[in-house]
Amino acid sequence: MKSLDNLLPKLVLAPAFVLGLAFIYGFMVWNGVLSVTASRMLPNYEFVGLEQYVRLFDMDRWWVALRNMALFGVLYVGLSMALGVLLAILLDQKVRAEGFIRTIYLYPMALSFVVTGTAWKWILNPSDGLQKLMQDLGWTSFTFDWLVQSDMAIYCVVIAGVWQSAGFAMALFLAGLRGIDDSIIKAAQIDGASLPRIYWRIVLPALRPVFFSTLMVLAHLSIKSFDLVMALTAGGPGYATDVPATFMYAMSFSRGQIGLGAASATIMLATVAAIVVPYLYSELRSKPHDR
Template identity: 60%
Template sequence: MAASADADFKTRLQNWIPKLVLSPSLAMMLVFVYGFILFSVYLSFTDSRILPTFGWVGWENYDKLWRLSHWETSLINMGIFAGLYIVICTCIGLGLAIFLDQKIRGEGLLRPIYLYPMALSFIVTGTAWKWFLDPGIGLENVMHTWGWTSFEFDWIKNRDYAIYTVVLAAVWQTSGFVMAMFLAGLRGIDNEILRAAQMDGASNWNLYRRIIIPQLRPAFLSAFVILSHLAIKTFDLVIALTGGGPGRATELPATFMYSYTFTRNQMGIGAASATIMLMTIAAIMIPYLYAELREKR
């Protein structure tokens, strides 16, 4: 209802209050999100070091950034990490959801067990897995004391494999959550369709492959969006699990940005890397949000 010129006081008041109520949030969002984004993007074109300065340097920071082997490592790691993390979480989540959907006795007990890691801080997860995977006191040691002396599992200390331990811990933390999303999707499927398919003689395998999984499209999409943005944001887990090491073997863009900005005093380059992270997420999120909000109208 827009107020017309001849509206009475109450109508006009009732037209303004909603906008007034929304405005603090709106103002905060415009300043703290979009204003800050513009500021950071601007900084990425300046010669900022310890503190923001405003000497314009054009694309220099981006130039430098792309020539840093450090950045390249973090991008390669990101590719490995995000790819495996998304695929494995989706597979485990879907698998567990399908299995749990078979009228499992004790579902009420299993579900919270699968889900609880989601309630933990990545710092806690990192701490736990760090010691669990430590060859000195963790799994390897346990296997040795149990008599399997040739067992070797030192990935967390190994430059080539350390990134996979990050994947492992991240999967541990979020796959239960993905399971819950798929389970909700499965429970939402009309049973009559399944009965009809069974009447048509579809085997369980075909039932899932041809009828059920295609209907989970929205759950797949949501899982992908949530997992990919979590992957790009992954920061605390690496800090707690490997500290970015050994060496720089598990550096990700998020940790790269942090160390360049706050410990190496290369704010311009840090801002440039943050801008690239934002663009990547935007490329995934904007089409998704657009589609979601479109169909609601």
């Protein structure tokens, strides 16, 4: 009977484990295989070595996608964390109606990136959105047409992304702030330290693990920005707001270049791994010390 009790959980979890192994890691391996083949419209297992990767890095569009990912990632992560910290500090002052304000800040995180992108597309559309509203109110010289400017459209993606994720960062930082012992802050106040100095010298350094965790989560989201970009700009104007995810989709499903798309997906996987693996390593390494 005891052996059955030990075996039952394994039997229940086995189908999910096998399916996950096949449909996640199996397809990762298959994608890697396709990236070194001559596949075009359909899989073609003729081995071509690193030819697809050479073609990939010879394309101007790929370099635009990489530059956009770097720019979006730095601004999205940096601004989301900065706003998150400021909002968390504000709420940590025990302001009135804190629960209501916190709910408002957190609400955008309940939306999908598709909804966020669609909503901000309406807001930033020069013909129907913010620009038209301000001009109808009398500010006829007001212009905000970044969405249709190839050199500014990526910043529209940043605005939409930060709007959605700043509340999430705030929740993480607020949880960290509420975990700090109040006696430390009171002792610093007795010593004559001002509140800004207390936060800068004592509180924020104590939130280093929260900063690291938030950075990892937001950096991971910035690489997987396909749905936000597609809903907001569809990679346009032209391919000015392409990111590796939209590039991969265009190559694989619009241009019939499966091998090239697989190569770009492999580069994305390597980028995600470069972010996640050090985080997992640090977490696993710290557990024996915690015990």
